[in-house]
Amino acid sequence: MAAPHRIDVHHHFVPPNYKKEMNKKRPMQPCMQDWTVQGSVEDMDKAGTQVSLVSVTTPGLHFGSNEESRMLARDSNDYAMEMMRNYPGRFGLFASLPWPDVDGSLKEVEYALDTLKADGIGMYTSYGNTWLGHPDFAPLFEELNRRKAIVYTHPVCAPCCQDILPDINEAVLEYGTDTTRAITNLIFTGSSYRYPDIRWIFSHAGGTMPFLIERLTRLARIPAYGKLLPNGLMHELTRFYYDTAQASNATALGCLRSIVPASQVVFGTDYPYRTGLDHVKGVAGCGFTPAEVQAIDRDNALRLLPQYAS
Numbered sequence: 001m002a003a004p005h006r007i008d009v010h011h012h013f014v015p016p017n018y019k020k021e022m023n024k025k026r027p028m029q030p031c032m033q034d035w036t037v038q039g040s041v042e043d044m045d046k047a048g049t050q051v052s053l054v055s056v057t058t059p060g061l062h063f064g065s066n067e068e069s070r071m072l073a074r075d076s077n078d079y080a081m082e083m084m085r086n087y088p089g090r091f092g093l094f095a096s097l098p099w100p101d102v103d104g105s106l107k108e109v110e111y112a113l114d115t116l117k118a119d120g121i122g123m124y125t126s127y128g129n130t131w132l133g134h135p136d137f138a139p140l141f142e143e144l145n146r147r148k149a150i151v152y153t154h155p156v157c158a159p160c161c162q163d164i165l166p167d168i169n170e171a172v173l174e175y176g177t178d179t180t181r182a183i184t185n186l187i188f189t190g191s192s193y194r195y196p197d198i199r200w201i202f203s204h205a206g207g208t209m210p211f212l213i214e215r216l217t218r219l220a221r222i223p224a225y226g227k228l229l230p231n232g233l234m235h236e237l238t239r240f241y242y243d244t245a246q247a248s249n250a251t252a253l254g255c256l257r258s259i260v261p262a263s264q265v266v267f268g269t270d271y272p273y274r275t276g277l278d279h280v281k282g283v284a285g286c287g288f289t290p291a292e293v294q295a296i297d298r299d300n301a302l303r304l305l306p307q308y309a310s
Contacts (some may be wrong), residue, residue, distance in 0.1 A: 128158075
């Protein structure tokens with residue numbers, strides 16, 4: 001059997017204190033209730049995954065109290081580091097922030113990246129009614145740009161769109177849509193151009209962005225937007241990274257591949273909502289060459305995370 005080599009950039013974990021607080025507010029789904037570190041390791045072993053970059057998933061950490069959010073972010077990040085100590089070489093961390101607490105988030109960036117040596121920062125596609133291009137993010141993004149940080153993003157269901165189809169789980173339609181809103185807002189406010197050294201990872205093959213490329217291309221031709229895109233729309237889209245989580249099929253990845261090179265696609269599983277093996281089999285059936293599969297499984301992520309080369 002080949003040695004584990006895949007790098008999973010989209011792998012969730014459930015710190016005990018976060019689980020306790022979440023269940024008071026919004027009971028977690030069964031797969032999250034049942035999550036264990038050992039379960040993650042077993043799934044990784046089955047999929048040939050060397051290392052998983054863990055992150056806290058939706059709905060995030062902020063429920064109105066900055067103090068509580070700071071506590072949950074710090075506790076979650078510290079718990080991830082405990083996992084890394086107990087399972088050397090198997091886990092990395094996209095650290096949680098108490099956003100929209102600006103001061104608390106800047107302090108947590110410093111702690112996570114300087115003290116814990118986290119691999120990057122985890123953020124959501126929107127916070128309330130603000131997406132990633134909003135001016136409120138400027139202090140945070142200036143610091144992350146200075147650090148040339150990786151920012152992994154995960155979608156949420158924005159307040160505008162909750163319970164529109166009450167019989168359909170919000171993840172089915174709204175997550176991909178909110179990813180697209182975040183990408184569009186980031187680019188068409190000029191934010192992605194202003195922060196060129198932030199290395200962005202977007203979940204789920206970029207959401208609906210690939211399908212809407214013709215509309216986005218036409219939007220970029222409007223002079224007012226063109227001024228915000230001195231390098232052009234495609235320059236921004238093709239420098240972002242996009243993971244395979246819940247999109248490891250020929251339709252989704254084929255559409256994404258028609259817009260960005262395979263070098264921008266990274267392996268992600270959305271564990272524990274889906275298994276690593278699901279995605280190994282899915283990517284293998286998407287028509288990529290063996291070299292492209294190797295790049296998606298590992299090599300592309302190593303450009304972002306060279307510390308995992310050994």
